[in-house]
Amino acid sequence: MIRFLTAGESHGKALTIIVDGFPSNLKITKDYIDSHLRRRQAGYGRGLRMKIESDAVEILSGVRFGKTLGSPLSFLIRNNDWENWIERMDHETKTKNVEKISIPRPGHADLTGISKFNLDDIRNSIERSSARETAARVAAGSVARRFLEEFGISVGSYVESLGGIYPENDFTLDLFDNNLNKKFNAWSLSLEADKSDVRVIDKYQETKIINKIKKAKKLGDTLGGSFIAVATGVPVGLGSFTQYDLKLNAEIAHSIMSINAVKGVEIGSG
């Protein structure tokens, strides 16, 4: 049974990740994990924070001489800006002049968080509800990705639409049609998408999207979008129809929907 827990506040000392249940003798390196953390930080219009972060894992356990031991893996992703946050986030001493955040933002977990946890400072809530936690998941997920590679299973993704702007053609279908008899590897979709600042495959679409982002930014607005995730090499019979909580579609929906800001999941053509 594979399982993981993450911990860590957005501006805390570090994110902590424990990943449990992977087999021994799986080759994995800090470089491999870091390369996926870097992919998370790329992209058009990324804020200053992303640049300060330049996330990297510190492997604390579970790996020796480049291979897993069967014991749980643990990682830290340090907050590179911690120096500037110690006073505000200290685990023990409260500096007198630390200001509290008191105005909840709409569309965030702010109000829910302070109500649920009976907190008097919205910072106590947003530090964990922040999407920064997804860095921890990328680290955990990259172990899973490494494991799946051993079986020839590959997962790739790209942005399908942003601000309502879709590509001219359905790139995925084309790819599949053209590669039905070749060994198409879903990861190639990610490699292609990574070349674009907004992770689309269609260059014409990219220009239109960036223009729309610029306009939205001026208006102090943001844009929604959608992404496609594809897996190749998947064997028949993953998941099960025998009990409601074993259905693969349901598990996938759970994982994807647990990502901050994701509000919809469709399988196949939905």
Add this chain to the structure above:
Amino acid sequence: MIRFLTAGESHGKALTIIVDGFPSNLKITKDYIDSHLRRRQAGYGRGLRMKIESDAVEILSGVRFGKTLGSPLSFLIRNNDWENWIERMDHETKTKNVEKISIPRPGHADLTGISKFNLDDIRNSIERSSARETAARVAAGSVARRFLEEFGISVGSYVESLGGIYPENDFTLDLFDNNLNKKFNAWSLSLEADKSDVRVIDKYQETKIINKIKKAKKLGDTLGGSFIAVATGVPVGLGSFTQYDLKLNAEIAHSIMSINAVKGVEIGSG
């Protein structure tokens, strides 16, 4: 912790349901559960099977004198057509002339099932992958519904679209706008939808949908659709942002996506 397991083949002797973790002293009756099973069986174009079924639970445990005991509830939903299936579904003796199903249907779990479980008769797979299992879930779910009623929490649903035919107006938004200061109960949506053979609220939409179903039927085709589920009376702070697997959206997506034939879930405006 509330949990449940279901068991039972589509044409087996009975569906079995064990529901564990509900508190004691909750009032619940066979009539209440059966009324929800009947709602599942209503609707335009329901086949012969649905009529034979006329599902009803037999309460086996967990309830005494109309109230839960705190111990697990268990139910049977008997197959009313069992007499005609004994030979084909006997748990022990194989009658020589029982025919095997050997042609897997597209879009079903047939091929996956016999591959995964190494079966030589597709019946062995479809008997459990069948949507008949959802009757067991309705029984389990009606205990949850009864429990939520005690807290003034109500869940209702209706069909939003079928075959691409949407209502003229967004009924839900209207309802919310008109009821913001009144006590709007989501269950009233279900009551309204139950009046329609295709569970839509808009009468004009209903006519168009039924016509489209008739056409599809002639062509041996089926139609997809979408439904809206609404919950009212929900307290602030259900679920949690503190760990990926506690997110309420993710849990909801998991549950909904585990229903046979559901291929997409959206939260809010998606």
Add this chain to the structure above:
Amino acid sequence: MIRFLTAGESHGKALTIIVDGFPSNLKITKDYIDSHLRRRQAGYGRGLRMKIESDAVEILSGVRFGKTLGSPLSFLIRNNDWENWIERMDHETKTKNVEKISIPRPGHADLTGISKFNLDDIRNSIERSSARETAARVAAGSVARRFLEEFGISVGSYVESLGGIYPENDFTLDLFDNNLNKKFNAWSLSLEADKSDVRVIDKYQETKIINKIKKAKKLGDTLGGSFIAVATGVPVGLGSFTQYDLKLNAEIAHSIMSINAVKGVEIGSG
């Protein structure tokens, strides 16, 4: 992942068992399960209830033509005395003259049960806390036993001591010493023990124990004891030291200690 739930009151209509997660194509019969239920009911000084019971399963799902389907198995063990209990245990209607039990027994879950579940009749608690539930576990466990047989894994047990009376020699050690190079099967211990009314291997010990039981009975007292469970054919590497909740010893201790009346577990020489 193998899991199971049981349900059912001691004098209710039936015990219900759902066993989930066993693979397909495992041969299993009602006779096999019933033979283990009968072993549970044997023994010296068994009360009238045991005789009325003569437990047998009704297989409701998960098995077809003598083999598992991969789908969950479900069983009923009917209460053969249900006729005489309908009025007192009806799930809906309360007959006026049903007497409540109001005096909690020491050493039982009576007081705890009615406090925990806020019940006004001790019967509502004892019906589930009763050791009758172990019949459901024997049914579930016999599926596991059948499964393990396929791998040559065998589990057997016998009574080591009763009322402080131990055998003259350590039977198990002898058996192991004498069989180190032969194929010793732990099940043979059970077969041997089943010949004795008090499930001991040593005949001399048996006589002493039965005499002690008779004396205790006269005084309205009961006797404690201990039993040895042995598994043979177990492969190296079950369980894991990598995380506290995966330790095999811990899992075994959990399972054994969850049996009513068991108050101690030792592994190896303890």
Add this chain to the structure above:
Amino acid sequence: MIRFLTAGESHGKALTIIVDGFPSNLKITKDYIDSHLRRRQAGYGRGLRMKIESDAVEILSGVRFGKTLGSPLSFLIRNNDWENWIERMDHETKTKNVEKISIPRPGHADLTGISKFNLDDIRNSIERSSARETAARVAAGSVARRFLEEFGISVGSYVESLGGIYPENDFTLDLFDNNLNKKFNAWSLSLEADKSDVRVIDKYQETKIINKIKKAKKLGDTLGGSFIAVATGVPVGLGSFTQYDLKLNAEIAHSIMSINAVKGVEIGSG
């Protein structure tokens, strides 16, 4: 739901602990946790390693200004001797002259570990199977202890016997008899035991035990023993008899038996 995972090799960089599910606004400090880590390291005949360790947690998340946030807590317990182990335990680079351990010790998980995980160096197994992991559990457990204090629940323990040497009187029973009407706090047992190098309450017993340890040491042998754990202030109704896996006795047995070297658990008078 409270849960935790630990990670870390015995001579790795650090032990990592994530504790999830505790409520917000619980007061907890590094000092509190460290005081329990120190108690783990005390005792007669503790080796050099224990002295090098002088374990202390580094709080990484979940606590701000002395109170929990509701988000997961994470801790590191650094290996103070890491400098001397980097080469042998590096997660990436294998120094040529790192010696492999090839002789498995009896009574340890050595052989099992390398078989289960297909390892070619016993070090890869013993680094996780080592009892050093219990330091991580003490850190996790001290959060639970802090939480229980808020409800007046207290847990204490002492060594009952070592090398077969028991106290003259049953200290616990005396304590209970003398304190039945007073507020007896189980923690006072630990305070009393902590005064003894071998954690016994009876001074006469202590002398005899230390003499026996000295003799065993000369012979290159070790001694087994037993300890008593007592909880006071526990409310009625923890755990449940409604399902096998909810029984409090079973949960306790699981936790205790998961501690390295524990081979038996008894509840009450066993």
